[in-house]
Every structure is written in C-alpha cells, then in structure tokens.
Amino acid sequence: xxxxxxxxxxxxxxxxxxxxxxxxxxxxxxxxxxxxxxxxxxxxxxxxxxxxxxxxxxxxxxxxxxxxxxxxxxxxxxxxxxxxxxxxxxxxxxxxxxxxxxxxxxxxxxxxxxxxxxxxxxxx
Amino acid sequence: xxxxxxxxxxxxxxxxxxxxxxxxxxxxxxxxxxxxxxxxxxxxxxxxxxxxxxxxxxxxxxxxxxxxxxxxxxxxxxxxxxxxxxxxxxxxxxxxxxxxxxxxxxxxxx
Numbered sequence: 001x002x003x004x005x006x007x008x009x010x011x012x013x014x015x016x017x018x019x020x021x022x023x024x025x026x027x028x029x030x031x032x033x034x035x036x037x038x039x040x041x042x043x044x045x046x047x048x049x050x051x052x053x054x055x056x057x058x059x060x061x062x063x064x065x066x067x068x069x070x071x072x073x074x075x076x077x078x079x080x081x082x083x084x085x086x087x088x089x090x091x092x093x094x095x096x097x098x099x100x101x102x103x104x105x106x107x108x109x110x111x112x113x114x115x116x117x118x119x120x121x122x123x124x
Numbered sequence: 125x126x127x128x129x130x131x132x133x134x135x136x137x138x139x140x141x142x143x144x145x146x147x148x149x150x151x152x153x154x155x156x157x158x159x160x161x162x163x164x165x166x167x168x169x170x171x172x173x174x175x176x177x178x179x180x181x182x183x184x185x186x187x188x189x190x191x192x193x194x195x196x197x198x199x200x201x202x203x204x205x206x207x208x209x210x211x212x213x214x215x216x217x218x219x220x221x222x223x224x225x226x227x228x229x230x231x232x233x234x
Contacts (some may be wrong), residue, residue, distance in 0.1 A: 035223065037170075043161075044127060044227040045170070045213055059129060061222045108217035110175030112161040119171065 002027030004098050004115035011121050017086040019110045020118045022098030024079045033101040035111060036070060036083045040094040048096075052104045053081060088122045095119050128153065128214055128226035135232040141202040144229045146214030147195055152224055154195035158217035161190060161199045164228075165210045173212075174199060201231075209233040 007021040022034065035050035049060035053072035060068055069084040080097060096118045099111035129147040136142040136223065145159075153159055158201040161174040168232055172181050174190035175199060187202045197216070 037225075044213075045225045047215070047223040047225060050223070059221055061224075062220070089160045097169070099170075102172075102181075106221070107156070108158040108160070108215070108223050110174075110179070110181070111162075111170075112172045112181055114169040114171075 001114055002029065003099070004029075004100060005112055006096075006098060006115040006118045009119040009121070010086050011123070014089055014122055014124055016088050018088060018120055019084045020096050020098075020120070022081045022083075022115050023101075028079055029081075029100050030072075031104045033104050033109070034070075034081045034100065035109075036068075036096060036100055037099055038094040038096045040091070046094075048083065048085075050101075051081060054104070085108075086122070087109050088120075090122050092118065093122050103110060125129055125163075128216060129216060129225055130226040130229045132227075133230045133232065135234055136204045138206065139233045140204050141200060142204060142231065143165075144199045144201075144214075144231070146197040146199070146216075146226050148197070148216055148224070149195055151199050151220075152216040152218040153192065153197050155219065157192070157218045159190070159192060159197040160215050161188075161197075162213045163208075163210045163213070164213065170213070204233055206233050 003025045005023045029051045036048040051058040051070045058070040072081045098115040100113040102109040157177045159177045162170040164170045177192045
C-alpha cells in the first residue's frame with residue numbers, strides 16, 4: 001500500500017517562497033492524479049491544484065494561478081511531487097497536504113491516500 | 125468560485141441517523157457526479173468516505189452513504205457511533221476543471 005511522505009515543517013517570512021515535497025513510499029503514483037490541499041486554522045480545506053506526474057501537466061484554481069507551481073519527477077518510476085508557493089503572506093499559514101486520487105483522469109475520483117501534512121507558518 | 129455550502133454543525137444520539145447536506149451550483153454538484161466526502165478527526169489525516177456521489181471505498185462502513193438531488197449532495201450516517209464524531213467535508217469537480225470543497229460540518233454525537 002503506497003504511503004505519501006511529505007517534507008518537514010517550514011517557517012517563512014512574508015514575501016518569500018516555500019517548496020513542499022511529497023514522496024511515494026511503497027509504490028508509485030505516476031499515473032494517478034495528485035492534488036495539494038491546504039487547511040488553515042479553523043477553516044475548511046482549500047484545493048490548490050493537481051498534477052498527473054506521468055503527463056507532467058498541472059492545473060490550478062484561478063486564485064492560485066501564477067503563485068503556485070506543482071511539478072513532478074519525470075522518471076519512469078515517478079515517486080515525488082512538489083508544490084512551490086511564492087509571495088507568501090500571513091494568511092498562507094496552514095497545514096498543506098498532498099493527496100492521491102483513486103485513479104488518474106480528467107475528472108475527480110476522490111483522494112484516498114493522504115500525506116501526513118506539512119505545517120507552513122508565515123510570520124515576520 | 126465560492127465554497128460549497130454545508131451546515132456548520134449537526135448532532136445526533138448513538139444509534140440515530142443524521143444527514144449532512146452540501147449545496148453547490150449547476151457548475152459543480154448539479155452537473156457532475158464527482159462528489160466526494162471526507163471525515164477528518166482533529167490532528168489526523170482526512171479520510172475518504174464517499175466518492176463519485178455514492179461510491180464507498182473498501183474498508184468504509186456501510187453505515188455511510190451518499191446521494192445527490194439537483195445542486196445538493198448529501199451524506200447520511202446511520203447507526204451513529206461515538207467514533208463518528210468528527211468534521212465532515214464535501215468536495216466536487218467543477219466546470220473549470222478544478223475541485224472545490226465545502227466549509228465543513230462538525231458532527232457531535234450526544
């Protein structure tokens with residue numbers, strides 16, 4: 001059973017960037033859709049974008065376009081997906097999760113495997 | 125695109141059934157049968173409970189069921205148990221090829 005292992009907690013200054021990684025352990029997710037979801041304290045989850053590593057193409061909601069970049073290793077056994085967030089603000093403080101959907105494809109099949117979460121704190 | 129609308133809280137006694145609604149628009153819930161529900165216990169990782177409106181992943185109790193009518197999807201939990209107390213979130217595919225979540229519903233088992 002594949003597990004998703006994320007990089008550790010980050011403390012960042014406003015205006016800086018952060019890059020969070022998500023590594024597949026015990027399997028690969030190259031043909032699955034992998035999303036990034038964040039949850040700020042006291043708020044609901046927010047979808048930040050997704051990628052199918054095999055295809056290498058990502059898509060984002062409008063509010064994050066230009067500020068969020070999702071990439072993946074392009075090796076045949078793709079095991080790591082990355083999310084880069086630039087221009088950090090205090091309201092970007094949240095727990096960031098990567099999550100694998102049940103299958104790859106154009107629609108939305110439900111995220112059945114989640115990383116452990118990475119806390120990103122933005123403060124001056 | 126605004127978040128899907130869920131009630132902030134619902135409650136029920138052990139053994140009872142409860143239903144959580146999730147209201148979207150014709151650009152998401154109303155058009156696509158790609159609605160998922162997640163259970164989230166504080167401090168833990170979200171867990172997929174329902175996919176594609178009615179699908180139930182292996183290992184999820186059959187006390188959990190999903191449905192949809194028009195722009196509103198629903199999650200029903202029958203035979204409430206103390207362990208069901210958690211936050212529940214719906215999510216849907218949208219016409220912009222994105223995914224949108226609801227604001228969440230806190231379930232209290234009395």
